[in-house]
Amino acid sequence: MKLHHLACALLIFALLAACGRDSGTTIAGGNGNIQLRDGVAVIHVTGQPEARVSGDGDLSIAGKPVTLSSDQRDLLKQYYVGVYKIRSEGIATGKAGAALASQAVGSVMSGLAHGDTDRIGKDIQAQAGKVTAQAAAICDGLEQLRAAQDAVAAQVAAFRPYATLDKDKVAKCKQGMDEANRSLAGH
Numbered sequence: 001m002k003l004h005h006l007a008c009a010l011l012i013f014a015l016l017a018a019c020g021r022d023s024g025t026t027i028a029g030g031n032g033n034i035q036l037r038d039g040v041a042v043i044h045v046t047g048q049p050e051a052r053v054s055g056d057g058d059l060s061i062a063g064k065p066v067t068l069s070s071d072q073r074d075l076l077k078q079y080y081v082g083v084y085k086i087r088s089e090g091i092a093t094g095k096a097g098a099a100l101a102s103q104a105v106g107s108v109m110s111g112l113a114h115g116d117t118d119r120i121g122k123d124i125q126a127q128a129g130k131v132t133a134q135a136a137a138i139c140d141g142l143e144q145l146r147a148a149q150d151a152v153a154a155q156v157a158a159f160r161p162y163a164t165l166d167k168d169k170v171a172k173c174k175q176g177m178d179e180a181n182r183s184l185a186g187h
Contacts (some may be wrong), residue, residue: 027165032046051159057073066158078157079148139176146167
């Protein structure tokens with residue numbers, strides 16, 4: 001693995017590790033984003049008041065509760081679970097990335113100390129493949145969240161302006177994972 005590729009990979013994994021802190025997880029959509037803060041999915045959309053979805057399926061817009069049927073509330077629970085799942089996958093990926101960074105330093109030191117520098121790249125590449133597989137779960141989560149979002153928007157008119165996660169976002173995530181996997185396979 002080339003040194004600059006290793007440095008880039010370590011930087012990405014260090015940034016992913018930061019996702020594990022409780023500063024909130026942000027999922028970017030078309031013209032807004034979703035943040036998981038203090039157990040609530042907070043949706044920001046340009047030109048719209050803030051919307052909040054709780055784990056119980058409650059929806060409020062601009063601080064005012066939206067009246068929902070039990071079926072609509074169930075759809076919002078699925079939406080919330082989708083946001084939470086992406087957060088969990090992000091934390092797991094970040095931890096795996098941090099472990100990779102630590103192992104990479106150890107492999108470099110060991111390889112240099114023992115004069116076995118050919119082994120360094122192979123060790124790191126094997127671990128990096130595990131991290132990208134973990135990160136692929138984020139893309140799957142995005143796809144599931146988009147489906148949940150679309151189901152809510154179809155049933156809850158007040159939620160429609162907040163359905164900003166589109167197919168392109170999911171496709172870009174999957175494309176990024178494909179590129180990462182090709183890069184790992186090529187080195």
